[in-house]
Amino acid sequence: MTIRIAITPGEPAGIGPDLLIKLAQHQWDAQLVVIADGALLKQRAKLLGLDINLIDFDDSQAPSIAPAGSVYLHQVDLGTDVEVGVLNDANGQYVLDTLRIASEKNMDGTFAAVVTGPVHKGIINKAGISFSGHTEYFAQQSNTADVVMLLATEGLRVALVTTHIPLAYVSRAITVERLSKVATILNHDLQTKFGIEKPRILVCGLNPHAGEDGHLGTEEIDTITPTLELLNNQGMNLIGPLPADTLFQDKYLSQADAVLAMYHDQGLPVLKYKGFGNSVNITLGLPFIRTSVDHGTALDLAGTGTADVGSFELAIREAIKLAHEKAQNQ
Numbered sequence: 001m002t003i004r005i006a007i008t009p010g011e012p013a014g015i016g017p018d019l020l021i022k023l024a025q026h027q028w029d030a031q032l033v034v035i036a037d038g039a040l041l042k043q044r045a046k047l048l049g050l051d052i053n054l055i056d057f058d059d060s061q062a063p064s065i066a067p068a069g070s071v072y073l074h075q076v077d078l079g080t081d082v083e084v085g086v087l088n089d090a091n092g093q094y095v096l097d098t099l100r101i102a103s104e105k106n107m108d109g110t111f112a113a114v115v116t117g118p119v120h121k122g123i124i125n126k127a128g129i130s131f132s133g134h135t136e137y138f139a140q141q142s143n144t145a146d147v148v149m150l151l152a153t154e155g156l157r158v159a160l161v162t163t164h165i166p167l168a169y170v171s172r173a174i175t176v177e178r179l180s181k182v183a184t185i186l187n188h189d190l191q192t193k194f195g196i197e198k199p200r201i202l203v204c205g206l207n208p209h210a211g212e213d214g215h216l217g218t219e220e221i222d223t224i225t226p227t228l229e230l231l232n233n234q235g236m237n238l239i240g241p242l243p244a245d246t247l248f249q250d251k252y253l254s255q256a257d258a259v260l261a262m263y264h265d266q267g268l269p270v271l272k273y274k275g276f277g278n279s280v281n282i283t284l285g286l287p288f289i290r291t292s293v294d295h296g297t298a299l300d301l302a303g304t305g306t307a308d309v310g311s312f313e314l315a316i317r318e319a320i321k322l323a324h325e326k327a328q329n330q
């Protein structure tokens, strides 16, 4: 069975188009359909000294595999010409259009998954569109109240209770309800997507030293500990709250299936230090499969041909794998 995957290369001035063009140089075991402006891809390929053959995507045809050097294209017109490495808010709507189409066509079953390249959150907002990240955008588009950001590399999976919010709002956002939903989604998807029968999840505290018995903050006593007790009584295996500065060592990680961090920069720096370029971002809890890269737009590398394809490649491979598993279980 041929799986059909949507790919959004993301910010047109960044490295997303470069990586997509490089990855299309070999044949994939799935139909990859890039949702982007074809002229942009042609121009970027020329700059990189590569050829790219774009095949018009027709969703009335059965999924088929493109030969090496080719990729299927769902055309979306850019707002304006792209200067490599230079952001332009005139293209903010274009980026969002590619994501909207990917979302709609995953919801209606045209695609079995979406793999996203990096977007620049700032320039989309500068274009007058409120946007904090793919994770939140796809949740909103699919009317999903709670989704979970999980990044995975060899030997470490990190999920987040809160995602793209200012640090000043984090404490308020960690409620019994949110923590319960995130832990439940994480536990469920570790079982179903990763085949772990009874996931062992290490849960970080929020404050230094997990609050030091309430002397350095009380969120652990007021919210985190009671929620973990509640969920463990229902059969989960959540360990914590643990001091985040000491739990990231092999002694603990080797016994764990995932770490649940309270906020973006508590968990992701460790993950990226361990596996930058070799990690995948997976959104759990969505009604469709979405994977992504572990890096940003890297404007400094766009058009140079030096950007590493590792994470984008892994994101596509993971999406294909998850899509096959989902198809088999239906």
Ligand SMILES: NC(=O)C1=CN([C@@H]2O[C@H](COP(=O)(O)OP(=O)(O)OC[C@H]3O[C@@H](n4cnc5c(N)ncnc54)[C@H](O)[C@@H]3O)[C@@H](O)[C@H]2O)C=CC1
Pocket: 010, 015, 117, 118, 119, 120, 121, 122, 134, 292, 293, 294, 295, 296, 297, 298, 299, 300, 301, 306, 307, 308, 309
């Ligand atoms: N999935 C997404 O859409 C993500 C988007 N971003 C966005 O990217 C923008 C830029 O963020 P930064 O913090 O500067 O992170 P960045 O990942 O774009 O760049 C950080 C450093 O890593 C290098 N780098 C990044 N990707 C690389 C690759 N594939 N190969 C080799 N080197 C690479 C860059 O050259 C730079 O030195 C921001 O607007 C941010 O929101 C950041 C992370 C994920």
Ligand SMILES: NCC(=O)COP(=O)(O)O
Pocket: 132, 133, 134, 135, 136, 268, 281, 292, 294
């Ligand atoms: N650091 C990961 C990240 O910010 C990716 O966010 P998203 O766009 O995948 O929601």
